[in-house]
Structure formats: C-alpha cells, structure tokens
Amino acid sequence: MADRHPAPQRVLTHHGERRFTAVEDESTSPEVSTSPADLVGDLEVIGAPRRVRGGSGAFPDARSRRRYLIVLVSLTLLALAFASGLLAVGNPMPPGSRGFWLIAEMRTTNLVVMAMVAFCQSVATITFQTVTNNRIITPSIMGFESLYTVIQTAAVYTLGVAGVVALQGTGQFLLQVALMVGLSVLLYGWLLRGKYANIQVMLLVGIIIGGGMGAVSSFMQRLLTPSEFDVLTARLFGSVTNASSEYLPYAIPMIAIAGLLIMANARRLNVISLGRDVCINVGVDHGRQTICMLVLVSILMAVSTALVGPMTFFGFLVATLTYQLAGTHDHRLLFPIGALTGFVVLAGAYFVMNHVFYAQGVVSIIIELVGGSVFLLVIMRKGRL
Amino acid sequence: MITIDAVQKRYTSGAETVTIGPVTTQIPSGGVTALVGPNGAGKSTMLTMVGRLLGIDEGSIEVAGYDISSTASKDLAKILSVLRQENHFITRLTVRQLVGFGRFPYSKGRLTKLDEQKITEAIDFLNLDELEDRYLDQLSGGQRQRAYVAMVLAQDTEYVLLDEPLNNLDMRHSVQMMGRLRDAARELGRTIVVVLHDINFAAHYADHIIAMKNGGVVEAGPVDEIMSGDVLTRVFDTPVQVIDGPTGPLAVYY
Numbered sequence: 001m002a003d004r005h006p007a008p009q010r011v012l013t014h015h016g017e018r019r020f021t022a023v024e025d026e027s028t029s030p031e032v033s034t035s036p037a038d039l040v041g042d043l044e045v046i047g048a049p050r051r052v053r054g055g056s057g058a059f060p061d062a063r064s065r066r067r068y069l070i071v072l073v074s075l076t077l078l079a080l081a082f083a084s085g086l087l088a089v090g091n092p093m094p095p096g097s098r099g100f101w102l103i104a105e106m107r108t109t110n111l112v113v114m115a116m117v118a119f120c121q122s123v124a125t126i127t128f129q130t131v132t133n134n135r136i137i138t139p140s141i142m143g144f145e146s147l148y149t150v151i152q153t154a155a156v157y158t159l160g161v162a163g164v165v166a167l168q169g170t171g172q173f174l175l176q177v178a179l180m181v182g183l184s185v186l187l188y189g190w191l192l193r194g195k196y197a198n199i200q201v202m203l204l205v206g207i208i209i210g211g212g213m214g215a216v217s218s219f220m221q222r223l224l225t226p227s228e229f230d231v232l233t234a235r236l237f238g239s240v241t242n243a244s245s246e247y248l249p250y251a252i253p254m255i256a257i258a259g260l261l262i263m264a265n266a267r268r269l270n271v272i273s274l275g276r277d278v279c280i281n282v283g284v285d286h287g288r289q290t291i292c293m294l295v296l297v298s299i300l301m302a303v304s305t306a307l308v309g310p311m312t313f314f315g316f317l318v319a320t321l322t323y324q325l326a327g328t329h330d331h332r333l334l335f336p337i338g339a340l341t342g343f344v345v346l347a348g349a350y351f352v353m354n355h356v357f358y359a360q361g362v363v364s365i366i367i368e369l370v371g372g373s374v375f376l377l378v379i380m381r382k383g384r385l
Numbered sequence: 386m387i388t389i390d391a392v393q394k395r396y397t398s399g400a401e402t403v404t405i406g407p408v409t410t411q412i413p414s415g416g417v418t419a420l421v422g423p424n425g426a427g428k429s430t431m432l433t434m435v436g437r438l439l440g441i442d443e444g445s446i447e448v449a450g451y452d453i454s455s456t457a458s459k460d461l462a463k464i465l466s467v468l469r470q471e472n473h474f475i476t477r478l479t480v481r482q483l484v485g486f487g488r489f490p491y492s493k494g495r496l497t498k499l500d501e502q503k504i505t506e507a508i509d510f511l512n513l514d515e516l517e518d519r520y521l522d523q524l525s526g527g528q529r530q531r532a533y534v535a536m537v538l539a540q541d542t543e544y545v546l547l548d549e550p551l552n553n554l555d556m557r558h559s560v561q562m563m564g565r566l567r568d569a570a571r572e573l574g575r576t577i578v579v580v581l582h583d584i585n586f587a588a589h590y591a592d593h594i595i596a597m598k599n600g601g602v603v604e605a606g607p608v609d610e611i612m613s614g615d616v617l618t619r620v621f622d623t624p625v626q627v628i629d630g631p632t633g634p635l636a637v638y639y
Contacts, residue, residue, distance in 0.1 A: 056485035267494030282489040283462030329476035
C-alpha cells in the first residue's frame with residue numbers, strides 16, 4: 001500500500017515530530033478499505049489511475065531508459081576510441097605523407113570489415129536466439145562454419161596450395177555465400193514446413209550435419225602435406241585480414257538489405273520471443289515469420305563467414321553481453337547495442353593484439369579468453385542469462 | 386457463437402492412430418462455458434483448435450461467423466484470444482510489458498493512449514496494479530497466471546479461450562480467478578471458454594458445460610442439466626453423486 005499514499009510517507013521521513021499525528025491520521029480512517037479488490041473497484045468507478053502509470057513499452061521505468069542511453073553513449077565512445085586507435089596508433093610513416101595515408105586506407109578497410117562482422121554476427125545471433133527461443137545457441141552451429149571449413153579444405157585437398165588462391169575472387173566469394181544460404185534455406189524449408197515442423201529437430205539436424213562436415217574436413221586434413229595444412233590453418237582462423245576489399249561492394253548491400261529487413265520486423269520479433277502460442281494468439285504468422293527471419297539470419301552469417309572465416313564464440317558472446325547491457329526486450333533497441341558491443345569487442349581485441357601483445361592474427365584467442373571471462377563474470381553476478 | 390462442425394484431429398504414434406472427433410457442437414455467446422471430462426478426452430485439443438494454435442484435419446470451426454481456417458490470423462486476433470496452460474518466455478518482462486503485448490493486434494507494437502488505458506484496465510481488473518512493474522520471474526505461480534490472463538483480457542476480444550487456468554493455483558487463487566473470469570463475462574460482456582478439471586468449479590462459475598469423453602462431446606447444456614449423478618457418472622466413468630450444497634449443486638466422487 002506504501003506507494004498508493006506516497007505523500008504521508010514522505011512527511012514521516014522528513015519531519016520526525018509529525019510521526020504521531022500522521023500515524024493517528026491514518027488510524028482514524030478505518031472505513032477506508034485497503035484490500036486490493038476494493039481499491040480496484042474504486043479505481044474502476046473513477047475510471048482513471050491515481051498514479052502515473054507507464055512502462056508498457058521497451059523500459060519498465062525511467063531509470064532503465066537512462067541506463068540504456070548511458071550504455072549506448074559509452075559504447076559509441078569506446079567504439080570511436082578503438083577505431084581511431086587502430087587507425088592512428090603505430091603508423092610507421094610520418095603523419096601526412098603518402099605512405100601514412102596508404103596505411104591508414106588499408107586499416108580503414110579492416111575497420112569496415114570489423115564493423116560488418118560485428119553487425120552480422122550480433123544481429124544474426126540475437127535474431128536466431130529469439131526465433132529458436134533459446135539463448136544458449138548460436139547460428140554458427142547450423143553448419144555455416146563447417147561448410148566453410150569443408151570448402152576451404154576440399155580446395156586445398158584437390159588443388160594443393162593453389163586451392164587457397166583459387167577460392168579468392170568475387171565470384172568465388174559470392175558462390176560460397178550462395179552455398180551457405182542455400183544449405184540453410186534447404187534445411188529450414190525442409191524441417192520447418194512439414195507436418196512435424198519443429199525447431200528443436202531442425203537444430204539437432206543442423207548440428208549433426210555440421211558435425212558430419214567437420215569430420216569430412218578432418219579426414220581430408222589428415223591427408224594433406226604439412227605445408228598445405230599450414231596454409232589451410234591460416235584460412236580456418238577467423239580474421240578480418242582474410243577479407244579482401246574487392247568483396248565489400250557486394251557484401252555491404254547484402255548485409256544492409258538483410259539488416260534492414262530484420263530491423264523492419266523488430267516489433268514482430270518482440271512477439272516471437274514470447275513463443276509460438278502467444279505469437280499466433282496476437283495474430284502473427286509464426287511459421288512464415290520464423291522462416292523469413294532464419295533466411296535473413298543465414299544471409300548475414302554466410303556473408304560474415306565467407307568474409308573472415310569462423311567466429312564461433314563471438315556472436316554468442318556479443319548477444320549475451322547485449323541482453324545484459326541493454327536491459328530491454330525490445331529488439332529495436334537490442335540491435336544497436338548488439339552491433340556496437342560487437343564492434344567494441346572486435347576492435348578492442350585487435351587493438352590489444354596489435355599494440356599490446358604485438359601478436360597479430362590470433363584475435364579469436366583473445367576474444368574467447370577475455371570474452372569468456374566477462375561472460376562468466378556477468379552470469380555469476382546477475383545469476384541469470 | 387462458436388460453431389464446431391464435424392471437426393476431427395488425428396494423432397499418429399507408431400501404428401496407432403488416436404482420433405479426436407468428429408465433434409459437432411456450439412458454444413453460445415456470453416457467459417462462461419466450461420469444457421470438462423476425463424484425461425485424454427480431447428478438451429485441450431478442441432480448445433487449441435478453436436484458438437487456431439492447432440490445425441484441423443477435417444471439419445470447420447466458425448467463431449462469430451468467421452471461419453478460423455480462412456480468416457486472416459491478424460483479424461481473428463481481434464475476435465478471439467487463447468491462452469495455453471504453459472508459458473515460458475526467454476525475455477525478461479514486467480507484468481505491464483507482458484499485458485502490453487495483448488494490444489499487438491491493434492497497435493502492432495506502437496502503443497497508443499487507448500492501448501495504455503486498456504492495459505491499465507486489464508491489470509486493475511486482475512488486481513495486479515501493485516505488481517505491474519515487477520518482473521514475471523519475481524512472481525509466484527498464481528500471480529504469473531493472473532498476468533497471463535490479464536494479457537488476453539487486454540486483447541479486448543469477444544471470445545477468450547483459457548486452457549486450464551486453474552492449473553497450479555491453490556484454493557484461494559482458484560476462487561479469485563474464476564470469480565474474475567465470471568465478472569469478465571458478466572461485466573465486460575466476454576464469452577469465456579475454459580477447460581476445467583474440477584467439476585464443482587464448473588458447476589459454480591460456469592453458465593454452460595460441455596462434457597467430452599473419448600474425443601467426442603457426450604453432453605452439452607446449462608449447468609443444471611449436466612449436474613446430475615447419472616450424467617456425471619457416465620461422463621467420468623466413476624460413481625458421482627450430486628448433492629445440494631450451501632452454494633449450489635456439489636458433485637461428490639470420493
């Protein structure tokens with residue numbers, strides 16, 4: 001009942017000497033019933049709520065809205081700091097010279113790739129987790145990365161070291177994206193359309209196909225010569241230096257369109273996160289919406305994987321951090337935080353690798369190490385996913 | 386009026402096929418209609434088919450004159466709301482946010498002043514105003530159940546289908562819940578269809594009872610007609626006596 005009568009409460013705390021009168025005042029009105037049922041009747045008669053009510057939107061109260069804004073601004077600042085750090089720090093050429101700009105330009109390409117990967121992985125993972133109603137899986141397990149590994153391994157297996165070169169080029173890039181999207185669309189279409197449409201079965205089949213392809217790759221890798229294997233291994237670590245700038249004119253529009261379509265459906269994603277029954281109840285076509293979203297997720301994942309290679313843990317980590325940081329269920333607000341968090345993690349990891357440890361190219365290690373620790377810390381502090 | 390016409394649903398498990406139906410019955414407009422019957426009679430299946438959560442194999446269902454298979458789901462969402470007994474959400478929502486989702490058919494996620502008003506009304510109607518800013522995972526089972534019901538009431542549909550709303554509720558909360566549902570039918574003019582396990586709750590709070598058994602409707606009518614020892618014994622396959630209690634007929638079966 002305390003928040004129904006906020007005024008006397010405040011009087012009590014601020015003026016101790018009025019305590020007695022205030023208490024007496026309360027006790028002399030016994031005919032005022034405080035049982036919830038009576039109060040509700042009261043409210044219905046008046047027809048308007050007494051206190052300001054709200055919080056049916058993205059945030060329950062003003063505090064969480066403020067918190068969200070602070071997080072958004074801090075992440076933006078961090079992202080800018082890491083981006084300029086990566087651009088400017090450690091450029092061996094004198095500032096302003098031709099060489100300086102050349103190096104800065106190459107670094108800009110890397111930054112653009114990082115931003116793309118961060119966007120793809122975070123938006124795809126959040127959407128995937130919402131659609132599958134499961135927050136401990138990532139779209140990577142649906143065979144994208146195993147397919148990438150198989151393609152790379154098969155190329156080296158059949159063509160030798162030349163295979164790596166044979167896979168570079170815009171056509172090959174687009175072909176890889178098409179293969180990955182095709183595989184997942186087949187999987188979704190087959191497993192989510194039929195009579196026994198079931199997302200759990202789809203996940204299981206996806207994981208099994210992924211595992212099967214992984215085994216095929218391992219087998220082929222066993223038969224490679226050590227030098228071929230060495231060349232291959234470099235391709236199988238996720239790294240933004242894998243991306244060539246000639247892919248970007250194709251990759252950026254694909255990502256933009258898929259991302260915009262997902263954004264346009266953000267409000268429906270909010271409903272999907274409540275599960276199939278609630279979704280249908282409020283009139284959202286759950287089956288169609290699910291398949292559309294999964295196809296868009298597969299485009300984002302395929303582009304990201306074909307661009308830089310496997311990033312298994314990254315999307316999951318970013319999505320989990322995003323839920324903690326954003327403090328809302330509203331996907332329209334989750335996606336910006338997700339993309340920024342992804343960029344900060346990725347750019348931060350590269351910055352630390354390049355300028356603190358001077359160990360370029362093994363960034364996935366630092367992402368998984370630091371990211372994993374942060375993840376565990378958050379879970380232990382908050383006690384929930 | 387909900388018209389169920391020769392509706393069938395087949396479940397295949399291995400070589401066995403379980404068939405629900407063909408069911409032909411009508412649920413009148415207004416008041417509370419209770420679906421009762423033994424386990425496996427097909428009550429929940431029937432309710433979820435009317436609520437279009439489950440496909441129909443044969444036959445047709447009309448709600449207020451709209452065929453549920455051919456009417457767009459988003460239009461049906463303004464006529465009919467349905468709540469299953471188990472709800473599990475991955476997102477963390479407050480009661481008010483959850484109830485807000487009941488307005489999705491109208492506002493598509495952009496809540497207007499009218500939506501806020503309807504949300505407040507639904508919350509107050511189920512006595513949740515003290516809890517509206519609490520997260521669902523901080524509530525007891527009974528409170529959470531009320532929040533779900535508030536969500537479907539906020540949807541402002543003429544027909545409200547609830548699958549075992551008393552599941553996991555204690556005596557006091559069950560009585561409160563049924564009282565509120567009856568009020569919703571009388572004061573707000575809703576047609577409430579509930580699956581109930583306790584025949585005495587049905588007898589006291591419902592206006593009509595539909596008794597199902599082995600996938601078919603065996604009895605349907607006003608409470609007085611169904612509340613007789615003979616009828617209930619036949620429906621539940623267990624000896625039932627109906628006696629006059631202080632608040633109406635009582636079925637005694639133990």
